[in-house]
Amino acid sequence: MLRRIIKIDEEKCNGCGICAEACHEGAIGIVDGKAKLLREDYCDGLGDCLPACPMEAISFEEREAPAYNEAAVKAARQEKHAGKLACGCPGTAARAIAREEAPAERTAVHSRLSQWPVQIKLVSVNASYFDGADLLVAADCTAYAYGNFHQDFIRNRITLIGCPKLDMVDYTEKLTQILARNDIRSVTVVRMEVPCCGGIENAVKQALQASGKFIPWSVTTVSTDGRIIE
Secondary structure, X not given: OEEEEEEEOOOOOOOXXXXXXXXXXXXXXXXXXXXXXXXXXHOOOOOOOOOOOOOOOEEEEEEEOOOOOHHHHHHHHHHHHOOOOOOOXXXXXXXXXXXXXXXXXXXXXXXXXXXXXXXXXXXOOOOHHHXXXXXXXXXXXXXXXXXXXXXXXXXXXXXXXXXXXXXXXXXXXXXXXXXXXXXXXXXXEEEXXXXXXXXXXXXXXXXXXXXXXXXXXXXXXXXXOOOEOO
């Protein structure tokens, strides 16, 4: 049938996941760091997701699409309320993590941070410490989740952190300037396993492409209970 339905511009999308949370019907999800219309029959065409998108990546279009399936949407909601997360960001799911008690005697752990500031939004693209640097671009939650973060990731790297979901900005332009204007030797991305963290990985990927340089890069994913899973 011909009806009004949402359209997502993947070029503008930063993968923050806010639209997925705003979609009460569960029609939107995050796939490979981008918002996707997963179920056309779940989209009611009312557009609750439009004003939620900070990148203005969502609009309406009129085209052939399956009819809105209200019964399927209600069934999915019931499943979600029963404890199965049907959509949105799993990073918002509450959970307790059991840990063994640390030994009474502790060895002091020294910071490996070598520059300030660290927020992507605050750093100067022309800072002298970028020249010849191995760059770390990390989702800010990773340092809290992974216990040995300073030793394994911050050490010997220039550190930039951000959260694409809470900052509601696209880091691509600033990261592109940093890569293009400086002699960056490598880029390490550390992100959480939650879908909205795909935004920071995608920003680095696009910045590397836009910089016109060949710079080795890698991605490490940390689980919400602090394990490296990729």
